[in-house]
Amino acid sequence: MLNRRNFLRAASVATAGSLAGVRLNALTGAEGGRKIAANDHIQLALIGAGIQGQGDTKVALEVPGVKLVAVADCYQGRLDHSKELWGNDVFTTRDYAEILARTDVDAVIVATPDHWHMKAATDAMKAGKDVYCEKPMIHLYSDGPEIIETARATGRIIQIGSQRVSSKIYLKAKELLAAGAIGELNMVSARWDRNSAMGAWDYTVPLDASTETCDWPRFLGTAPAIPFNPEHFFQWRKWKAYGSGVAGDLFVHLFSGTHFITGSKGPTRAMATGGLRFWKDGRDAPDVMLALFDYPEGFNLSLRVNFVNGGEDNEGFLFTGSEGTMEIAGNSVIVSRQPREKGPGLSIGTYADAMQGRLIEEYHKKYPIPHPMSLPPLGEDKYVAEPGYSDHYDHFYNFFSSVRSRKPVVEDAVFGFRAAGAALLSNLSYEKDSIIHWDPEAMKIV
Incomplete structure (x- = not known):
C-alpha cells in the first residue's frame, strides 16, 4: 500500500541507488580531464557569481568531496565576495578563459546571463571540463545543437540546472502516474506566480557600479553594443538581449517537471499571450x-x-486524469481519486413508465450493481518529503556522481534543449502573435 512511510523509504532507496557512483574506485574522465579518485576532491570553478551562481556553489559545496578553486565574474565586488565566502586562496578573474586553462579544474558551474550559456558551456567542455549549466540551456535555438554536439564530441558530462528532475517528489509523481493512480492523463496545469520586486527581477544595484568595477564589454558579449547601463548589468533578466523572460526563467522548470514525470519529449504546438501589466x-x-x-x-x-498576483508566491502542478488528479505543491504530492463508473447512467425520465422499466432491466443486465465492498477506493493520499529536503542538493549530488562515474546525468543536453526549446516557444508565439509548431523528436521549429 502507498503511504508516507513507504514513500519515504522507497525514495531514499532510489536516491541512494542513483548516487552510488560516488563510491566507485578511481575513475578517469574523457581526454582533457584529470583523473579523479573516489576519495579525492572534485575541483570546481564558478563562472558567473551572481545570485544563482553563488547559491548554486553554496549547495554544491555541501556535497562531500567537492572543493571550489576558482571564480569568474564581470563585477569586481562579486569576486571580492567570493574570497570572503570561500577563502583568499580561491583564484578569481573577470576572464573565464583563465579558469578553463587551469589543469586543476575538473568541473564548472555556468551561471552567467542566458546569452552566455552556449559559449561558456562549449568552451568549458572543449577545455576538458564537465559542466553544470543553469537553465535555460539555450538563449537562441541555434545554441541547442551546438551544445549537444560539443558534449558528444568531447565526451564531457553536462547537467542542466532544473533541479526538480532530481527531486524525490517528482520521482514519486512519475511512479504514481505510470502506475495509473489517476487513470489516463489528459491535462497538466502548472503555475509559478510571484508578488514581489525581487521576484520580478528588480535586483539591487551596488553603489560602486561603474565601468571600472564592471567589465561591460565582456558582459555584453554577443548582445547589442550600448553604453554602460548598471540596470542591464545587474537586472539582466528584464531584457531579452541577455535573458529569456519568464519563459526561460520559470516556464522551463515547469517543462522539465512535465517531461520528467510524463516521459514526453515535448509539445507539438504552442500558443501564448501576456504583457507588461505592472513592472x-x-x-x-x-x-x-x-x-x-x-x-x-x-x-x-x-x-x-x-x-x-496580489498574493503569495506559489509554484505547482495539477495533473488531471480520467480517474482523479495529482497535485505537486512544495515538497508534497497529493493524489485525489475518483474512479469512473462502469456504465454511462440512465436519462430516461421523459419516457413512458413501461419503457423506463425495460431500460432499467436491460441496463442492470449489462452493468450489474457492484457489491459495496468491491468498489475501488475513493479519497486522497498525500506523500511528503522529510523536513529540510532539498532537490537542489540532490541535483548536484547526481551531477558529481556522474563526474566520477562517467554515467549519464538525469538532465543532459538533449533533455535540457527539449525543455528550453519548448519553453521559448512561448516567447515566439507572444512576439509573433501566432501559433508555433515544434517537432519534439528533431528538436526544431516546423
Whole structure:
C-alpha cells in the first residue's frame, strides 16, 4: 500500500541507488580531464557569481568531496565576495578563459546571463571540463545543437540546472502516474506566480557600479553594443538581449517537471499571450504570460506566470486524469481519486413508465450493481518529503556522481534543449502573435 512511510523509504532507496557512483574506485574522465579518485576532491570553478551562481556553489559545496578553486565574474565586488565566502586562496578573474586553462579544474558551474550559456558551456567542455549549466540551456535555438554536439564530441558530462528532475517528489509523481493512480492523463496545469520586486527581477544595484568595477564589454558579449547601463548589468533578466523572460526563467522548470514525470519529449504546438501589466520600468520582457501546448501523448499543458498576483508566491502542478488528479505543491504530492463508473447512467425520465422499466432491466443486465465492498477506493493520499529536503542538493549530488562515474546525468543536453526549446516557444508565439509548431523528436521549429 502507498503511504508516507513507504514513500519515504522507497525514495531514499532510489536516491541512494542513483548516487552510488560516488563510491566507485578511481575513475578517469574523457581526454582533457584529470583523473579523479573516489576519495579525492572534485575541483570546481564558478563562472558567473551572481545570485544563482553563488547559491548554486553554496549547495554544491555541501556535497562531500567537492572543493571550489576558482571564480569568474564581470563585477569586481562579486569576486571580492567570493574570497570572503570561500577563502583568499580561491583564484578569481573577470576572464573565464583563465579558469578553463587551469589543469586543476575538473568541473564548472555556468551561471552567467542566458546569452552566455552556449559559449561558456562549449568552451568549458572543449577545455576538458564537465559542466553544470543553469537553465535555460539555450538563449537562441541555434545554441541547442551546438551544445549537444560539443558534449558528444568531447565526451564531457553536462547537467542542466532544473533541479526538480532530481527531486524525490517528482520521482514519486512519475511512479504514481505510470502506475495509473489517476487513470489516463489528459491535462497538466502548472503555475509559478510571484508578488514581489525581487521576484520580478528588480535586483539591487551596488553603489560602486561603474565601468571600472564592471567589465561591460565582456558582459555584453554577443548582445547589442550600448553604453554602460548598471540596470542591464545587474537586472539582466528584464531584457531579452541577455535573458529569456519568464519563459526561460520559470516556464522551463515547469517543462522539465512535465517531461520528467510524463516521459514526453515535448509539445507539438504552442500558443501564448501576456504583457507588461505592472513592472513598466523599461524592461522588454512581459510580467504576465499564459500559454497552452498540445502534446502527442494525448494531453494538453497550460502554463502561467504572473509577477503581480496580489498574493503569495506559489509554484505547482495539477495533473488531471480520467480517474482523479495529482497535485505537486512544495515538497508534497497529493493524489485525489475518483474512479469512473462502469456504465454511462440512465436519462430516461421523459419516457413512458413501461419503457423506463425495460431500460432499467436491460441496463442492470449489462452493468450489474457492484457489491459495496468491491468498489475501488475513493479519497486522497498525500506523500511528503522529510523536513529540510532539498532537490537542489540532490541535483548536484547526481551531477558529481556522474563526474566520477562517467554515467549519464538525469538532465543532459538533449533533455535540457527539449525543455528550453519548448519553453521559448512561448516567447515566439507572444512576439509573433501566432501559433508555433515544434517537432519534439528533431528538436526544431516546423
